Amino acid sequence: MGKDIFEILVNGVKLVLVFLMIVQAVPILVWLERRGSAFIQNRFGPNRVGPLGLLQLLADAAKFLTKEEFAPAQGIKLLYYAAPVFALIPGAIAYAAIPMSVPIMVDAFEMFGQTWGPYKFLVQGYEIGVGIVFILGVSSLAAYTILMAGWGSGNKFSLMGALRASAQTISYELALGLSIVGVILLYGTFNLTEMIQAQQGPLSFQFLGYTITSEYLPNWGIFFQPLGAILFFTATFAESNRLPFDLAEGEAELVAGFHTEYGGFKMLLFFIGEYAHMMIAAGLMTTFFFGGYSIPFVSAAEVLAWAQTVCETATGASALTALIHFLVYNVKFALFLWIFIWVRWTLPRFRYDQLMDLGWKTMLPWALANTVFTAFMVYLAGI
Amino acid sequence: MPLGGIIFITVFIALFGCFLLFLAAKVGIAAKKSSVKMEPYECGIPGVEKQDTKVSVKFYLTAILFILFDIEIIFMYPWATTFKDFIASGNGLFVLISMLIFILIFIYGLFWEVKSKALEWD
Numbered sequence: 426m427g428k429d430i431f432e433i434l435v436n437g438v439k440l441v442l443v444f445l446m447i448v449q450a451v452p453i454l455v456w457l458e459r460r461g462s463a464f465i466q467n468r469f470g471p472n473r474v475g476p477l478g479l480l481q482l483l484a485d486a487a488k489f490l491t492k493e494e495f496a497p498a499q500g501i502k503l504l505y506y507a508a509p510v511f512a513l514i515p516g517a518i519a520y521a522a523i524p525m526s527v528p529i530m531v532d533a534f535e536m537f538g539q540t541w542g543p544y545k546f547l548v549q550g551y552e553i554g555v556g557i558v559f560i561l562g563v564s565s566l567a568a569y570t571i572l573m574a575g576w577g578s579g580n581k582f583s584l585m586g587a588l589r590a591s592a593q594t595i596s597y598e599l600a601l602g603l604s605i606v607g608v609i610l611l612y613g614t615f616n617l618t619e620m621i622q623a624q625q626g627p628l629s630f631q632f633l634g635y636t637i638t639s640e641y642l643p644n645w646g647i648f649f650q651p652l653g654a655i656l657f658f659t660a661t662f663a664e665s666n667r668l669p670f671d672l673a674e675g676e677a678e679l680v681a682g683f684h685t686e687y688g689g690f691k692m693l694l695f696f697i698g699e700y701a702h703m704m705i706a707a708g709l710m711t712t713f714f715f716g717g718y719s720i721p722f723v724s725a726a727e728v729l730a731w732a733q734t735v736c737e738t739a740t741g742a743s744a745l746t747a748l749i750h751f752l753v754y755n756v757k758f759a760l761f762l763w764i765f766i767w768v769r770w771t772l773p774r775f776r777y778d779q780l781m782d783l784g785w786k787t788m789l790p791w792a793l794a795n796t797v798f799t800a801f802m803v804y805l806a807g808i
Numbered sequence: 809m810p811l812g813g814i815i816f817i818t819v820f821i822a823l824f825g826c827f828l829l830f831l832a833a834k835v836g837i838a839a840k841k842s843s844v845k846m847e848p849y850e851c852g853i854p855g856v857e858k859q860d861t862k863v864s865v866k867f868y869l870t871a872i873l874f875i876l877f878d879i880e881i882i883f884m885y886p887w888a889t890t891f892k893d894f895i896a897s898g899n900g901l902f903v904l905i906s907m908l909i910f911i912l913i914f915i916y917g918l919f920w921e922v923k924s925k926a927l928e929w930d
Contacts, residue, residue: 440817444824494833498846510825517821518814550817551810558885580848581861588867595874602881609888685849690832694825778929781870785927789877789918796884797911800891804904807895 431541436551443550444517451700452482454762461763462770492689497579500686504577509687509694512570516701519564521550523708524618526718526751527725530743548747556617557609561602564664564705567698568594571683574695578686586682589672589777596784597663597670603792604656607799608713611649620646621717625724631806643721646714652795654714656788658761661706663784665699667765669772672780707761711754718754725750869926880914 456471456479463470471478496505526548533542553559568591575587612620628642630649647654663670674682684695711717720728728749732742775783887907894903921927 436813437816440813441820444817444821490832490835491837492832493837497848498843499848506829510822510829513821513825514818518817521813521817551813553810578848582849584861584863588863592867592870595878596870599874599877599881602878603884606881606884606888609885610891613889613892615885615889680849689836690828694828781927781929785918786922790915793911793915793918797908800904800907803891804895804900807892807900 429541431536432544432546435544435546439546440521440550443521447517447520447701447704448697450704451697452486454700454703454766455485455696456482457763458766458769461766465767465770486693489690489693495688497686499579501577501579504573505686506691508570508574508577509691509698511573512567512695512698513701515563515566515570516698516705518550519560519705520701520708522553522556522560522617523705523712524549524552524621524717525708525754526747528743529747530739532738532740534740548751552616552618555615557605557615560705560709561598564702565594565598567702570698574687575683578683580686582680582685583683586674586679586685589679590666590683593663593666593670593672593780593784596781597660597788600656600784600788600792601660601664603789603796604653604660605713606792606796607650607653608646608657610796610799610803611646617712617717621712621719624716625719627722632802633805643716645716645721650714650795650799652791653799654710656792656795657713658706658710660784660788661702661710662765662768663780665702665706665765667699667703668769669775670780671774672777703762703765704758707758707765710761711757715757718750720750720753866929873921873926876917877914880910880917883910 459481460470460472460478471481474480474484496502524547529546529548531542531544531546533540535541571587571590571594575583575585575590578584608620609615612623614620614623624644624646626644627638627640628644628648629636629638631637642648662668666674674684679685684692687695719725725746729742729746732745732749733739736742736745884907887903891900891903894900
């Protein structure tokens with residue numbers, strides 16, 4: 426985690442901050458979802474508690490805390506209590522691997538009569554060389570928490586919801602995994618930071634020996650992988666159990682699916698897990714197809730040159746550059762989170778056989794076709 | 809290796825979650841237990857199903873098919889990362905055609921699976 430105590434401390438705090446960021450984003454997203462759904466359905470939504478109903482989330486949290494503690498008699502206590510705690514873990518670990526800004530360079534400085542540094546702090550929990558494989562692997566562990574909840578509740582609605590959810594998650598994982606083979610072919614790396622660096626500058630590519638450049642478009646992955654982007658985004662909806670793929674909790678058939686027996690804070694922890702998966706999907710969508718934290722037409726070096734005219738110290742300039750890129754990342758990120766909410770309140774739910782057909786018989790062949798087509802194009806561009 | 813960071817944050821989140829559950833249990837109203845209340849949720853009818861209730865075998869089949877296809881997809885990942893290097897070294901066509909043969913087997917497997925009605929849900 427670092428070479429001396431200061432670096433280890435900062436990296437540890439950073440990891441905790443990333444986790445708390447996810448936890449803090451959940452009430453805001455819940456508020457946005459309730460207000461957004463209300464506007465889509467021509468209602469008001471929560472608007473009584475605080476300005477614009479923003480304090481509704483605090484009221485909800487207080488209410489969750491005072492709920493009666495309950496565990497079903499027929500359930501397995503250990504699994505029943507462990508499932509909501511474990512639901513937090515995969516999302517947070519996977520999200521920490523997504524780069525959110527350019528690294529902050531800290532110059533050597535004096536503290537406690539000792540010289541510290543220089544340091545390079547990444548604006549992400551940790552950098553992993555095989556970033557994509559790690560994120561896909563870890564985030565699919567969420568299927569276990571759903572199964573634990575379903576089995577531990579000792580209720581047939583929970584069990585059926587959990588089985589449905591896990592079957593759906595693993596079915597769409599195929600399309601998810603295959604849709605990003607095109608992205609990997611394009612950039613030739615698993616590393617998310619290298620992918621973002623490859624997407625900087627104006628749109629330009631080589632084809633049959635010619636170099637084609639466009640001044641008006643950024644060099645984003647979406648222009649090379651439109652089909653891959655659509656397939657990936659659709660599959661992430663199923664992975665995070667969101668409408669139109671929330672068969673796990675089809676309330677007309679299964680009461681509430683795998684969390685039928687849960688209430689209060691335990692229910693809230695499942696919610697945080699689900700929203701963390703939305704955030705991973707939005708973060709990966711930004712990173713793969715929309716240039717990550719990079720600003721279109723403006724390189725990080727130009728931002729740094731500007732920041733050096735504002736800030737006196739090199740550390741301050743680096744921090745300001747990182748802050749600007751972090752804000753740009755969050756704008757793109759928030760846009761995708763809003764699309765998640767928008768889709769949920771626009772499309773109706775699938776039927777289960779339709780869902781499976783879409784995953785296996787439509788998205789999987791299209792993802793394969795995308796892979797083969799991209800491979801040919803990369804080959805033609807490279808010779 | 810970021811292993812230390814991963815272990816640290818996993819333990820931290822687990823403790824955080826346990827603390828929240830503990831807090832909620834302490835602050836919340838104490839449960840008044842009764843045999844009817846502790847029954848599994850059902851629409852007012854006494855439950856008869858046991859823990860090991862019967863489930864459709866389709867889920868098991870789906871899981872097996874998933875493992876098969878997922879491993880095939882994982883084989884494409886190293887190929888995809890190194891494809892550009894192979895093109896640069898002049899072996900691009902060979903690697904492309906070998907992968908196309910692999911993908912043809914993949915497509916045949918998918919086609920066979922659809923034809924044998926392994927993916928029909930009714």
